[in-house]
Amino acid sequence: MLKNISKLKVIFLPVLCSMLLMACAGDQEKKKKMSAGPGADASKLEVDAIVVNEEDLNQEEVIVGTMAPYREVAIVSEIAQKIVRVAFQDGGHVSKGQLLYKLNDADLKARLKGLNSELKLARLNEQRIGNLLKTETVNQQQYDETAVKLQSLEAQRELLQVELNKTEIRAPFSGNIGISNADPGFYISPGTELVSLQDHGTIKIEFSVSEKYLPLVKTGSKINFTTALSGQQQTATIKATEPGLNAQNRALKVQAMADNPGGKFRAGLSVKIRFQTSAKNAKAINLPTEALIPSGDGYNVFVIKNGLAQSKPVSIGNRTETAAIVTSGLNNGDSVIVSNILRLGDGMPVQAVVSK
Structure with missing residues (x-):
């Protein structure tokens, strides 16, 4: 009897162990399915994804x-002469036409006075010869010579008056005057910068x-x-x-x-x-940089199409450390994968956890 019982133990114990192992394995599989949640497929790679939509693009640099x-000029003298007066306050405001510098004009005035006397005499001579020409007392050549001399003296007077005007340096426009580089008594040459306006x-x-x-x-x-x-x-x-x-x-x-x-x-x-830096009414898609995959031609991203990962090339307008502006390559409503990028391949089945 004892012998038979021993035989039964030898047969029963291995069977019992096998049953216990199968039960444990079944419990573990059940727990895995429960943890995976409803609809989960162990053959698909779980990934995080975001649904993208175009937004108004407002990029600045x-x-x-x-x-x-608005206007700037260096005030200079056009003639060589001595400054006798500085007629403005350094750093102040001046008006258009206001006197800035007065140069010595004594010699020019003296020359102009002498020239006016010559002109007076030349005009009298021209009138006298003109009257004599009417009576044919003088010939035409004599009158022409007198008239030409008068014109020459008038031209000299105009030139001298221009030089005399240059002894008064005035502001060409209203503005802020700088600090004068010359004081009364300075002898200046043509082109010398006196002050900025x-x-x-x-x-x-x-x-x-x-x-x-x-x-x-x-x-x-x-x-x-x-x-x-x-x-x-x-x-x-x-x-x-x-x-x-x-x-x-x-x-x-x-x-x-x-x-x-x-x-x-x-x-x-x-x-x-x-x-x-963005065109008016331009739109683009904002994307986290972790979704970008560098390639030889730029960047790619993975989108989910019919449960499969699909690689798509995209164009990037601008990017920071955390975000990128996608200007082309994606459409509104695309689900872009943002995790497990390195484990993905084109056409791989994926299980997405989508967030907006």
Whole structure:
């Protein structure tokens, strides 16, 4: 009897162990299915995805520019003469036509006085010879010689008057005058820079734009800028551009104009321009950078089509460390994969957890 019982134990124990192992395996499989959730397929790679839609594109680039006066001129003398008076206050405001420098004119006035006397006599002679010509007392040649001498003296007087006018150096326009480089008593030569004059009623803003933004530079369009004086945003209008690009940096020089109430802006002040780099009414898709896959021709992304991962090339307008602007390659409603990118392949089955 004991012998039979021992045989039964030998047969029963392996069967019981096998049944226990199968039960444990079944429980583990059941737990896996429960943890995977309804609809999960173990043969598909689980990925995170986002549904993308186009948004209004509002891209800006900060460009550093420089302020310049609306008008600027270096005041110089046209004749060699001594300064007898400086008629303005350094750093002040002057009006158009205001006297700035008075040069010595004593010798010119003396010459003009003598020339006026000669002219008076020449006019009398011309009248006298003219009367004699009517009575044929003198011939035509004698009258012509007298008339030509009169014309020559009149021309000399006009030239002398021009030189006399040059002894008064006046402001060509209203503006802010600088610091004089010459004082009374200085003997100056033609072309010597005496002082600078700038018109700050309106201020120019000069900056350069990269060649890729040429279609966006349009005369009459607005730009926003700030200065080192204040973070308050100001507005200027593009008025002109250079006809060609700078051959060294492939950039276009642009000039804008801004109002300068109270003369708070000065020439040479640096400005930060917020230049709009996206076209008007342009749209694009915002995408996290982790979805991008670098390729030889640019970037690709994986989208989900009928449960499969599909690689699509995209064009990037601009990007930061966390986000990129996709200008082409994606459509509204596309589900873009943003996780497990390195494990994906074109046509691989995927199970998406979609978030907007």
